[in-house]
Amino acid sequence: MSLIVRNITKVYKDTKAVEDVSFSLKEGKMLGFLGRNGAGKTTTFRMILGLTEMTRGEVLFWGEKMTNKFNNQIGYLPEERGLHPKLTVSQELFYLASLKGMNKKEIKKEVSYWMKKFDIEENINKKIESLSKGNQQKIQLIASLIHKPKLLILDEPFSGLDPINVELLKRAVIELNSKGTMIIFSSHRMDHVEELCDDICLINKGKLVLNGSINDIKKDYGYKKVIIEGNIDFSRLSNVPGVSKMETNKKQSIFKIENYDAAELLFNEVKDMGFIQRFQIVEPSLNDIYIDQVGEKNE
Numbered sequence: 001m002s003l004i005v006r007n008i009t010k011v012y013k014d015t016k017a018v019e020d021v022s023f024s025l026k027e028g029k030m031l032g033f034l035g036r037n038g039a040g041k042t043t044t045f046r047m048i049l050g051l052t053e054m055t056r057g058e059v060l061f062w063g064e065k066m067t068n069k070f071n072n073q074i075g076y077l078p079e080e081r082g083l084h085p086k087l088t089v090s091q092e093l094f095y096l097a098s099l100k101g102m103n104k105k106e107i108k109k110e111v112s113y114w115m116k117k118f119d120i121e122e123n124i125n126k127k128i129e130s131l132s133k134g135n136q137q138k139i140q141l142i143a144s145l146i147h148k149p150k151l152l153i154l155d156e157p158f159s160g161l162d163p164i165n166v167e168l169l170k171r172a173v174i175e176l177n178s179k180g181t182m183i184i185f186s187s188h189r190m191d192h193v194e195e196l197c198d199d200i201c202l203i204n205k206g207k208l209v210l211n212g213s214i215n216d217i218k219k220d221y222g223y224k225k226v227i228i229e230g231n232i233d234f235s236r237l238s239n240v241p242g243v244s245k246m247e248t249n250k251k252q253s254i255f256k257i258e259n260y261d262a263a264e265l266l267f268n269e270v271k272d273m274g275f276i277q278r279f280q281i282v283e284p285s286l287n288d289i290y291i292d293q294v295g296e297k298n299e
């Protein structure tokens, strides 16, 4: 494993912000780090990066204890954006990239590559404060990845962006990942996580509640869903043993089933009810699992 996080814990005076969180990540993998507001995501990131001192635990980077000697191999897009408003884009990026050990020639090449890729070339000599929020976010993302880090941590990278820009940034993240960069990113958008990530960590009140590959988690989760479509009132189906109602909208009824026996019982009931357009067994979505694990009932 290229990144190993073992039992990291942060206790503030009267708050256990993060407790015994462990996970690992291989080169070229992308990990979604999920949890509600205040769950401990940012604190975990900051401990991995050495910006917040751990109460206990350890972080190994390619087998070595993580220290600031790996600074140039790590990129971080913090949730709190922090660019210098009075600098121009060019000045800001040259400054931040030089802190990551890059020389002027490399910086020039990479700045021009990423400014073009993010469709903001015309802003190169503008002051940061004059850019829109979305464009400032693009600049900060460039600053976090310009040195081709081996590990990139992105805290809510797509928040506040319009759908076109989300796609643009997603493509950049995918490109970097395919070239070997390990990426950890937090997002409240489960569809983004499902689309981009191999693995997830889900934390709740500082504790890890799920960790593993998204495919395995979904496959092995305690229930499946059945989607039924047809012009019939299906509400009585929730009386079938092993079946409970999840949601009904104009188009479809969705039921939770405990196992395939329940699906068979359900199907036998449905086929006598009239014409249906759809009867499909699907795995729970990441959003279903998230709500199940950290929703209200866990308060």
Ligand SMILES: Nc1ncnc2c1ncn2[C@@H]1O[C@H](COP(=O)(O)OP(=O)(O)OP(=O)(O)O)[C@@H](O)[C@H]1O
Binding pocket: 012, 013, 015, 016, 017, 035, 036, 037, 038, 039, 040, 041, 042, 043, 044, 079
């Ligand atoms: N410097 C600090 N002093 C005391 N408590 C802190 C400090 N930093 C964070 N906390 C507490 O630790 C917990 C975890 O906070 P953290 O910022 O890591 O959550 P988060 O998952 O990143 O939340 P969000 O999604 O809202 O950004 C919270 O209860 C927070 O109030």
